[in-house]
Structure formats: C-alpha cells, structure tokens
Amino acid sequence: MAVWRRRLAGNFPRIAVMLHDLVMVWACWQLLHVARYAMLDAAPAIPLLSFDNVGVMVLQAVAFHYVGLYRGLWRFASVTDLVNIFKACFIGLGAIVLVFSYKRLDGIPMSVLAIYPFALAALLGGPRLLYRAWKDYQSIHSDARARRVLVLGAGHAAEALVKDLRRSGDYEPVGLLDDSPHLKGAKLQGIPILGTISDVVPVARETAAKLLVIAIPTLDAAGMQRVVALCESTGLPFRTVPRLSDVLEGNTLPGQLKEVAIEDLLGRKPIQPDWELIRGWLRGRTVMVTGAGGSIGSELCRQCARHGARRIVLLEISEILMLNIRSELCRNFPHLEIECVLGDCGDPAVARRALTLYRPDTVFHAAAYKQVPLLEGQMREAIRNNTLATECVARACQEHGVDNFVFISTDKAVDPANALGATKRYAEMICQGLNEKKGTRFVTVRFGNVLGSVGSVVPLFREQIRKGGPVTVTHPEVSRYFMTIPEACLLILQAAASSSHGAIYMLDMGEPVLIRVLAEQMIRLAGKQPGIDIAIVYTGLRAGEKLHESLLYSDENSRPTAHPKVLEAGAREFSTERVLGSLARLREAVASYDDEAMQAILASVIPEYSPSRGTTEPSMKNNIVPFPKEAGRN
Structure with missing residues (x-):
C-alpha cells in the first residue's frame, strides 16, 4: 500500500x-x-x-x-x-x-x-x-542580489544562455553586444542589444555589469583573442559558453559557463574527419594500445571505443595509469571488451604474450619517453624505450600477422638535435625498414606538442601562475606547434584508416606559437598582467632544445591525402641494412651502459644528428609544411 x-x-x-x-x-x-x-x-x-x-x-x-x-x-x-x-x-x-x-x-x-x-x-x-x-x-526577481551579466553575442547561443541565466536565478542579463550593426536597438528575449563588442568597456560601466559572458562559440582563434583582449580591458571577470563538441563528449554540461582556456586562444577550426572511413575501418576490430594510460594512449582508447572497436587491449607499465583508463572505459563503454596487460612493451615476452592471447588487428604504439631536457642525460633509457621497444613491438606484430602497426612519432624527429628526436627518428626508420617485408602495414604519424599532456608547458605555466610566478620561458623567440589531444588522436585514426604501406604522415598543426606569447596569454586568462602581477623570466635554451621545430625534412617531398589536415611525406633515402643491422650493436651498448657507443651508433644511422649541436648551437631552421589553405582560413 x-x-x-x-x-x-x-x-x-x-x-x-x-x-x-x-x-x-x-x-x-x-x-x-x-x-x-x-x-x-x-x-x-x-x-x-x-x-x-x-x-x-x-x-x-x-x-x-x-x-x-x-x-x-x-x-x-x-x-x-x-x-x-x-x-x-x-x-x-x-x-x-x-x-x-x-x-x-x-x-x-x-x-x-x-x-x-x-x-x-x-x-x-x-x-x-x-x-x-x-x-x-x-526566477528573475527571486533574488535582488543576482549577478549582473553582460552577454557578448546575440545569436542562438546567446538566446539559450539568456534563458539559462534567468532560470538559474543567480544571474541577471542586463544587455547584449553584437558586431552586426543592424541589431543595435533590437531585443533578444526582452534584453536590449546595446552596441557592438568594441563598446564593451563603456557599456559594462553604464550597465554596472559584474560578469561578462562570451556567447559566440564559432569564434576562431584570432576572433577569440580580440574579444578576450576587450574583456580584459574592462577589468571584469569573464567566462564563455562551451562548444557543442565539449557538451557532446561529456567534458562540460549544457548551459555551464567555463573559463576561457588557452585552447580557445590558440584555437583551431574543429576537425571534421571522414567518419564513415574511420568507423568502417574500426568497426568490430580488436585494437591494442601501448602506453594506454598516457595522454595520447588513453585518448586513442577513448576514440577507438567511441567509433566502433569491439575489443581494446591495454598495454601499460604503470598500474595506476592502467587502473584509471580501464575504470573509465568500463564506466563509459559497458559493452566494450577490455583486456589488460601490465608490463613493459619493450620486453619481447610481454609483447608476444599480448599478441598471442588477444590477436589484435591493429596496434597503436604510443608508449614513449618524451621530456627533452631529462632524456639528454638519460640516453640509455631514451634508446631502450623509444627505439628498441618500438622495434620489439613492431617485429612481434610482424611475426603474429597483425594487420596494422601505427607508430606515434614527433616533430622532434625532423633534423634531430636531442636524444628524443634521434631515438624517435631511428624508430621511424625501423618501421620503414620492416615495412619492406610483406604482411603488416607499418604507418608513422608525426605531430608536435600536445596541449595539456603530462609534462607539457601548459600545465607547467598554469602551476607557476597559481603560485604567483615567475613564469619561466627558455627564449623570447622559441616557438612550437600545438594541437589538442582529441584532435591529434582523431587525425591519427584518419591517417591510419587511409594509409599506405610504410608511409609517414604529418598532421596539420596550424601556425607555430611563440612560447612567450603563450605565457602572456595564460597570465591574462588568470586575471593578471604579465610583467606586472606575474613576471616572465627567460632561462636560456636547455640541453637539446631548438628554437623552432619542423614537421618535415627539406627533402621529404610531401603530397596531399584525401584529408586536408593530413599530409604524406615522401620517402627519404637511407640504408635499411645499416638501420636494422646496427640494432644488435645498439642493444649491446644499452646492456653495457656505453653512452659513447650509443651516441656513435645514432650518429652513424642518422647523419643529421649531432649529439653536441643541441647544447651549443640550437637549430634555428623551421621548415614550413605546405598544408592546403581552407576557405576562410588565414
């Protein structure tokens, strides 16, 4: 009852x-x-x-x-x-x-x-x-202390925002600004449009606004930088509405305001992969990801799960990272088959065991050490984990008849000036050398820095700003390519799904970004002024660092692919016998901890690599990759 x-x-x-x-x-x-x-x-x-x-x-x-x-x-x-x-x-x-x-x-x-x-x-x-x-x-009149909000934008996003603000009862929209001149004087949901976005300073003062909200989710990077600069000039806090993609991926809730992130200012147009190609390629497959708990590896697992993989094999050396990604996948994809292999992918027994048990169709090799200054003093581990482990997994894939081996490389492999670049370049050449045999298709995907990845510059700057500074930049002119983690992984899948044997693919990283400018923007986003509230200190280039990175060797004649954000590099001439034949000597040098022998072998296989060049005379060369211009792209 x-x-x-x-x-x-x-x-x-x-x-x-x-x-x-x-x-x-x-x-x-x-x-x-x-x-x-x-x-x-x-x-x-x-x-x-x-x-x-x-x-x-x-x-x-x-x-x-x-x-x-x-x-x-x-x-x-x-x-x-x-x-x-x-x-x-x-x-x-x-x-x-x-x-x-x-x-x-x-x-x-x-x-x-x-x-x-x-x-x-x-x-x-x-x-x-x-x-x-x-x-x-x-809801509008329930709390006289509701925070007065000035909305920048007068489109669909602004209309939805005004409704959400009114329902919450904590905010009171007092006006809108939009750059469309014919809208001035009109009303949206009863809220007047008081001028253009350039009028934000006087309008914010006249309306006694306490918060600014940017409701223009279609803004490109340049537009967002302009609007953020105008918002900063008011001295008021400001927020932005989330993008639809963030809502759909569960990164934020509908109607939830968020702080303007550095990704918004470096912003790139949303990538539109060939979904039919990717899903058709992944559907029903068993995929293995090495380094599955890392920044790139974990996102590759999410993307594969989201786009149709039947089973994902997680190969990870860290038990905590393994538990984290396994729990997340089980929670978000309850019907996905998830298998875990705890161990070092550079151990032949571990690699063979994983491939024998689960018979993956595709292996994504994302496991790597990647911190440039640290690896300069750790050559043995850089070679063992970045080069020899790649060769170990690649050969095991070939022996077990894996259809595809996708190697995640870096822009630092181009004209390498450090241990990271040299060991990754050697691994690229190994994949190309092994590809000469029939069977497994070897594919290399090369890209630059990833925003927000563990150990990258963005989390470092964020922590330095939180502590009150100073923010440390190595050189006023140092620049890097940047890309978000999901964006990079989508393009990896795009390249892998449409690739040919032995190809090296480069992802369109956009324009290189001055690290100094990145630091200044992050300080402003934190509500501080660079050089006044937070100091920027230049510490000098570290061991192995270059002023500028390149995605392409000067003699790698690139050619377009079916996707405008992916280019295929032309094959460079090198001796496969030397590359594969030097591996035995390299293992001996690693086993005996002979740094001089290891560097000599790298230099003999990669003539453009000079172990001392990175510390004494950093490369200032910057090969520009000729990605096709898109309509409306600057």
Whole structure:
C-alpha cells in the first residue's frame, strides 16, 4: 500500500495536468454549444454531462496520449508543446467526426466542429505559457542580489544562455553586444542589444555589469583573442559558453559557463574527419594500445571505443595509469571488451604474450619517453624505450600477422638535435625498414606538442601562475606547434584508416606559437598582467632544445591525402641494412651502459644528428609544411 501511495504522489503533477486538460475539453465543447445555440430564439437545453461530452473527452484523451503531450513540463513549455497541442486537437477532431458519423453527427453543429480545434488549443496552450512566464518572472526577481551579466553575442547561443541565466536565478542579463550593426536597438528575449563588442568597456560601466559572458562559440582563434583582449580591458571577470563538441563528449554540461582556456586562444577550426572511413575501418576490430594510460594512449582508447572497436587491449607499465583508463572505459563503454596487460612493451615476452592471447588487428604504439631536457642525460633509457621497444613491438606484430602497426612519432624527429628526436627518428626508420617485408602495414604519424599532456608547458605555466610566478620561458623567440589531444588522436585514426604501406604522415598543426606569447596569454586568462602581477623570466635554451621545430625534412617531398589536415611525406633515402643491422650493436651498448657507443651508433644511422649541436648551437631552421589553405582560413 505504501508503494502505491508513493507512486501516486510522484505522479500527482502529471495526473493534475491530465485532469486540467480534460476539464478544458469539456469546457470547450460546452461553451461552443452554448455560443452556437445562443443565436437561436428557442435554444435546446444543454446538459452538463452527456454521452457526447464523455465520448469527446475520451477520444481527445487518446489523442493527447498519442502525441506525447504529457512528456513535457509546463515549466519549460515551448513552441514544440504548442505544435503538439495543435496536433492533438486536430487528431481529436478527426476521431470525433469518425466516431460520431454513425449518427450522421446529429446534434453536433458544423460551426462547433470548425472552431473546436482552435478554441481547445487556446484553452490548453494559454495556461501553459502563462505558467512558464510566471516562473520565469519569479526566477528573475527571486533574488535582488543576482549577478549582473553582460552577454557578448546575440545569436542562438546567446538566446539559450539568456534563458539559462534567468532560470538559474543567480544571474541577471542586463544587455547584449553584437558586431552586426543592424541589431543595435533590437531585443533578444526582452534584453536590449546595446552596441557592438568594441563598446564593451563603456557599456559594462553604464550597465554596472559584474560578469561578462562570451556567447559566440564559432569564434576562431584570432576572433577569440580580440574579444578576450576587450574583456580584459574592462577589468571584469569573464567566462564563455562551451562548444557543442565539449557538451557532446561529456567534458562540460549544457548551459555551464567555463573559463576561457588557452585552447580557445590558440584555437583551431574543429576537425571534421571522414567518419564513415574511420568507423568502417574500426568497426568490430580488436585494437591494442601501448602506453594506454598516457595522454595520447588513453585518448586513442577513448576514440577507438567511441567509433566502433569491439575489443581494446591495454598495454601499460604503470598500474595506476592502467587502473584509471580501464575504470573509465568500463564506466563509459559497458559493452566494450577490455583486456589488460601490465608490463613493459619493450620486453619481447610481454609483447608476444599480448599478441598471442588477444590477436589484435591493429596496434597503436604510443608508449614513449618524451621530456627533452631529462632524456639528454638519460640516453640509455631514451634508446631502450623509444627505439628498441618500438622495434620489439613492431617485429612481434610482424611475426603474429597483425594487420596494422601505427607508430606515434614527433616533430622532434625532423633534423634531430636531442636524444628524443634521434631515438624517435631511428624508430621511424625501423618501421620503414620492416615495412619492406610483406604482411603488416607499418604507418608513422608525426605531430608536435600536445596541449595539456603530462609534462607539457601548459600545465607547467598554469602551476607557476597559481603560485604567483615567475613564469619561466627558455627564449623570447622559441616557438612550437600545438594541437589538442582529441584532435591529434582523431587525425591519427584518419591517417591510419587511409594509409599506405610504410608511409609517414604529418598532421596539420596550424601556425607555430611563440612560447612567450603563450605565457602572456595564460597570465591574462588568470586575471593578471604579465610583467606586472606575474613576471616572465627567460632561462636560456636547455640541453637539446631548438628554437623552432619542423614537421618535415627539406627533402621529404610531401603530397596531399584525401584529408586536408593530413599530409604524406615522401620517402627519404637511407640504408635499411645499416638501420636494422646496427640494432644488435645498439642493444649491446644499452646492456653495457656505453653512452659513447650509443651516441656513435645514432650518429652513424642518422647523419643529421649531432649529439653536441643541441647544447651549443640550437637549430634555428623551421621548415614550413605546405598544408592546403581552407576557405576562410588565414
């Protein structure tokens, strides 16, 4: 009995709405008959309840249920609800005509039938809209201390934002700004458009705004930089609305304001991969990812799971990182088969065991050491993990008949000036050398710095700013290519799905970014002024660092692929025998910890690598990759 009482209490609002609608149907039918017969001198008596009344209410109730009228809430009544009401009214009219045709509609005037759906729609829709207006009014005036908000933008995102701000009760939108000149003086949701975005300083002062919200999710990097600079000039805090992609991927909630991130200022146009190609290639496959708990490895796992992989094998040396990515995948993809192999992918027994047990179709090799200054003093580990482990996994894939081996490389492999670049370049050459045999298709994907990855410059700057500075930059002119983690992984999948044997693919990283400018922008985003609140200190280039990185050797004649963000590098001439034949000597040097022998072998295989060049005379060369220009791209 108690269960039924609780169930009844939970459904009471919906029952009340149904009763309201049935009363309105009865009232509409009665009033229309009264109005019709009032024109006659001898009007017939109209009973309060009759067979016709009951029949009309039953038929109309069925129509209401059919169109799903009770799935919505009065609090959020909208045009969609009004459309459903009209549908239900006309469906009800059709049912009335059909059912009562057995008595040739005797006693039902045609004028009543003609007016009935419109009158009933008004009686049903009116109370809903009035209730919503009353609730909106309450939310606006419920708290006199609501924070006054000036919205930048007057499009669909701004309209949705204004509604959300009003519902919350914590914010009061006081005006909008938009660069469309014809909108000035107009109103959006009753809020006036007070000028252009360039007017933000005087308008913010006149409206006593306490918060600025950027509601233009389509802004490119240059546009966002301009708007952020204007917001900073007001001295007020500012936020932005999330992009649709962030909402869909679960990174933020709809209507949730977020701080402007450095990714927004470095922003790049959203990548549109060939979804059909990627999903068709991944669907039903078993995928293995080495370094599955790292920044790139974990995102590759998410993307593969999201786009159709049947099973993912996680190969990771860190038990904590393994547990983290496994828990996340199990939570978000309950139907995905997840297998875990804890161990070093450079151990031949581990690699063979994983491939024998799970027979993956594709292996993504993302495991690597990547910190340039640290690896300069750790040559043995750089070679063991970046070069020899790659060769170990690649040969194991070849022995076990794996269809695809995708090696994740770096822009530092081009004209390498450090241990990271040299060991990654050697690994690229190994993959190209092994590809000469039939069987496994070896693919290399090369890209630059990844925003937000573990150990990258962005988290470092964020922590330095949090502590009050100083922010350390190696050189005023040092620049790097940047890309977000999801963006990089999508393009890895795109390149892998459409690749040819032995190819090296480069991802379009956009324009290189001055690290000094990056630091200044991050300081401003934190509400501080560079050089005033937070100092920027130049520490000098570290061991192995170059001023500029390149994605392409000067003699790697690139050619376009089917995707405008991916280029294929032409094969460079090198001796496969020397590359593969030197591996035995390299293993001996690693086993005996002979740094001089290791560097000598790298230099003999990679003539452009000079172990001392990175510390004494950093390369200032910057090969520009000729990616095709897109329409509207600067």
